[in-house]
Amino acid sequence: MKDKPLIxxxxxxxxxxxxxxxxxxxxRDLGEMIVFAPDGPRSGMSGAITSLIPVKYSLIKxxxxxxxxxxxxxxxxxxxxxxxxxxxxxxxxIVSGINHGGNMAICVHYSGTIGAAIEGCILGVPSIxxxxxxxxxxxxxxxxxxxxxxxxxxxxxEGLPDGTYLNxxxxxxxxxxxxxxxxxxxxxxxNEYMRSENAxxxxxxxxxxxxxxxxxxxxGDDVLALDSGYASLVPCKIDVTDYDFMQNLNQLIKx
Amino acid sequence: MKDKPLIxxxxxxxxxxxxxxxxxxxxRDLGEMIVFAPDGPRSGMSGAITSLIPVKYSLIKxxxxxxxxxxxxxxxxxxxxxxxxxxxxxxxxIVSGINHGGNMAICVHYSGTIGAAIEGCILGVPSIxxxxxxxxxxxxxxxxxxxxxxxxxxxxxEGLPDGTYLNxxxxxxxxxxxxxxxxxxxxxxxNEYMRSENAxxxxxxxxxxxxxxxxxxxxGDDVLALDSGYASLVPCKIDVTDYDFMQNLNQLIKx
Numbered sequence: 269m270k271d272k273p274l275i276x277x278x279x280x281x282x283x284x285x286x287x288x289x290x291x292x293x294x295x296r297d298l299g300e301m302i303v304f305a306p307d308g309p310r311s312g313m314s315g316a317i318t319s320l321i322p323v324k325y326s327l328i329k330x331x332x333x334x335x336x337x338x339x340x341x342x343x344x345x346x347x348x349x350x351x352x353x354x355x356x357x358x359x360x361x362i363v364s365g366i367n368h369g370g371n372m373a374i375c376v377h378y379s380g381t382i383g384a385a386i387e388g389c390i391l392g393v394p395s396i397x398x399x400x401x402x403x404x405x406x407x408x409x410x411x412x413x414x415x416x417x418x419x420x421x422x423x424x425x426e427g428l429p430d431g432t433y434l435n436x437x438x439x440x441x442x443x444x445x446x447x448x449x450x451x452x453x454x455x456x457x458x459n460e461y462m463r464s465e466n467a468x469x470x471x472x473x474x475x476x477x478x479x480x481x482x483x484x485x486x487x488g489d490d491v492l493a494l495d496s497g498y499a500s501l502v503p504c505k506i507d508v509t510d511y512d513f514m515q516n517l518n519q520l521i522k523x
Numbered sequence: 524m525k526d527k528p529l530i531x532x533x534x535x536x537x538x539x540x541x542x543x544x545x546x547x548x549x550x551r552d553l554g555e556m557i558v559f560a561p562d563g564p565r566s567g568m569s570g571a572i573t574s575l576i577p578v579k580y581s582l583i584k585x586x587x588x589x590x591x592x593x594x595x596x597x598x599x600x601x602x603x604x605x606x607x608x609x610x611x612x613x614x615x616x617i618v619s620g621i622n623h624g625g626n627m628a629i630c631v632h633y634s635g636t637i638g639a640a641i642e643g644c645i646l647g648v649p650s651i652x653x654x655x656x657x658x659x660x661x662x663x664x665x666x667x668x669x670x671x672x673x674x675x676x677x678x679x680x681e682g683l684p685d686g687t688y689l690n691x692x693x694x695x696x697x698x699x700x701x702x703x704x705x706x707x708x709x710x711x712x713x714n715e716y717m718r719s720e721n722a723x724x725x726x727x728x729x730x731x732x733x734x735x736x737x738x739x740x741x742x743g744d745d746v747l748a749l750d751s752g753y754a755s756l757v758p759c760k761i762d763v764t765d766y767d768f769m770q771n772l773n774q775l776i777k778x
Contacts, residue, residue: 314599315569315632322719322727344569344633349728352715376763377570377641378599386632390711419776426775430737431709432765434772449773451764454686456645460607464577472577473604482685503765503772508631509706510687510758517689517758518704520681521674 272333273299273360273424276388278346280310280367280380283328283338287366287400287409294413295363295420296334302359303336304350306343311369312475313380315387316342323349343384351391361424362388365398366412368405372437372490372500373453373479382435382504389433389506394423396433401494402440412438415447415499431506437490438499448498450490455481527588528554528615528679531643533601535565535622535635538583538593542621542655542664549668550618550675551589557614558591559605561598566624567730568597568635570642578604598639606646616679617643620653621667623660627692627745627755628708628734637690637759644688644761649678651688656749657695667693670702670754686761692745693754703753705745710736 275295279288283305292303304325323341330336337354339346347362364384371379381397388395396419400412415438428434435452438444460477485492490500530550534543538560547558559580578596585591592609594601602617619639626634636652643650651674655667670693683689690707693699715732740747745755 309575312572312574313569314571314638316571317567317569317633317730319567319730320564322721322729324721324725324727345730348715348730353718353728374645374761377638377645377761378572380571383569383632390629390632392711422775429765429768432768447776449769449776451766451769452762454762456647460603463608466577466579470579472579473608474577475572475574475600475603501772501776503768504763505765506629506632507707507709508759508763510684510760511706513684513687513758514704514706517756520677521702521704521756 274355274357275299275301276350276359276362277301277303278305278343278364278384280306280313280343282306282308283336285368286405287368290409290413291363291366291398291416294417298420298424299360301334302350302355304339304346304354306346307338307340310342310380312378313342313383314378315344315383318342318345325349343380344387347384347387359393361420362393362395363398363420366409366416367399368407369399369403370401370437371397371399371435372494373455376435376452376504385433386506389431394428396420396423396436398436400438400440407440411444415444432503435502435504436499437494439494439497441497444499445497447501448493450493450500450502451488452502453481453489453491454483455479529610529612530554530556531605531614531617532556532558533560533598533619533639535561535568535598537561537563538591540623541660542623545664545668546618546621546653546671549672553675553679554615556589557605557610559594559601559609561601562593562595565597565635567633568638569633570599570638571597573597573600580604598635599642602639602642614648616675617648617650618653618675621664621671622654623662624654624658625656625692626652626654626690627749628710631690631707631759640688641761644686649683651678651691653691655693655695662695666699670699687758690757690759691754692749694749694752696752699754700752702756703748705748705755705757706743707757708736708744708746709738710734
């Protein structure tokens with residue numbers, strides 16, 4: 269008899285966040301679930317790894333079809349440690365999320381949710397990052413769960429190409445119109461710091477800012493899909509080489 | 524009179540590392556230098572940003588043509604804070620490094636050195652990450668400086684395409700044969716943890732491991748160039764969308 273699919277769940281908001289609990293609940297009947305997630309918030313940790321101190325983990329809960337671990341590391345550490353030390357076979361799917369807050373456009377470069385999906389992909393497992401465009405601790409994840417579950421089922425059946433992971437973002441609205449396959453919107457954050465003072469009167473800087481797209485939004489931009497009431501699904505590559513520029517770069521460095 | 528080029532230097536080994544000092548020294552006559560770097564080691568911080576606590580910085584040194592700041596944040600925080608709060612104009616170049624340790628192949632996804640270069644690129648500045656394939660605190664950076672300086676001069680003159688940054692890795696050998704434009708080698712780390720115990724007898728895990736390429740090295744792989752005595756130069760993209768897979772993904776999620 270074929271084993272049930274093995275699904276690894278992680279996130280960057282911590283093992284107690286509503287998003288990861290909702291995700292675990294909605295995927296639970298699709299396979300054997302292992303939750304291995306940070307012991308607290310790790311938002312904005314990107315692909316960070318912990319090397320200067322050791323990492324450790326502890327078992328939180330074990331019941332039929334669901335085992336939950338908590339880890340003191342980053343989202344990437346969680347994926348690495350689960351695959352190196354916990355799982356007796358390679359998972360069939362890694363889902364990271366559901367993140368409290370969108371990871372569209374260039375947020376892929378900062379997001380711990382996506383960091384975990386990248387790591388899963390590097391380790392050869394079909395991997396998805398799922399985010400809801402709301403930072404509310406008690407956000408409504410129902411549409412996000414519906415679409416995330418649909419996507420997870422398809423990927424369990426069809427797989428993904430080597431070196432490609434998925435970035436799903438879902439708007440927090442009552443009825444999402446569907447999933448649109450998109451590309452990453454080009455842009456940057458502006459006005460990124462709020463200046464304040466610490467108790468000693470020294471200036472300190474809190475990260476804030478708002479996203480500004482580099483050119484008017486066009487069809488295919490993930491940000492436009494979200495603004496239009498769709499979930500955006502961006503396939504992303506581990507290989508970030510700019511192949512188109514290689515020849516010109518050769519000219520540029522010539523003696 | 525045209526201003527001298529403004530060059531921002533950062534790294535992930537901290538403002539006191541040999542690598543950043545050697546880099547600053549060898550680029551110094553090319554422009555006005557601002558060093559804005561972490562106050563200690565931030566290796567493996569990838570594109571991490573600090574949002575749960577505030578960041579702050581302090582002036583370390585100011586002399587003709589060179590100003591040095593130290594910051595409690597990540598490499599990305601350093602780039603963001605320098606551009607948002609310190610510099611009165613956009614720099615002409617950002618150089619991150621010289622890292623103590625190579626950032627070839629998939630290390631782009633973990634490296635704080637590269638995180639800073641990505642951030643510079645997002646903010647619209649030609650950006651380069653430079654790494655030496657030695658973790659030795661007292662490594663010999665002379666060949667790395669020679670090639671890094673050559674590259675920096677070219678980029679100051681020619682610029683880079685929007686959305687593309689450079690990843691230069693240099694082997695620590697007496698005479699590097701030159702720079703080869705390469706692509707990112709595909710692979711992963713294996714045997715990633717050394718298990719140990721803390722003082723309470725609990726198991727803890729130290730990150731370690733060795734790189735294994737997914738297929739035999741071929742011409743154009745950055746790892747092969749380094750093994751052959753060349754410096755590898757990989758142009759990398761901010762837009763990580765897998766455009767080739769978009770159509771198939773559309774089929775895959777169809778109802």
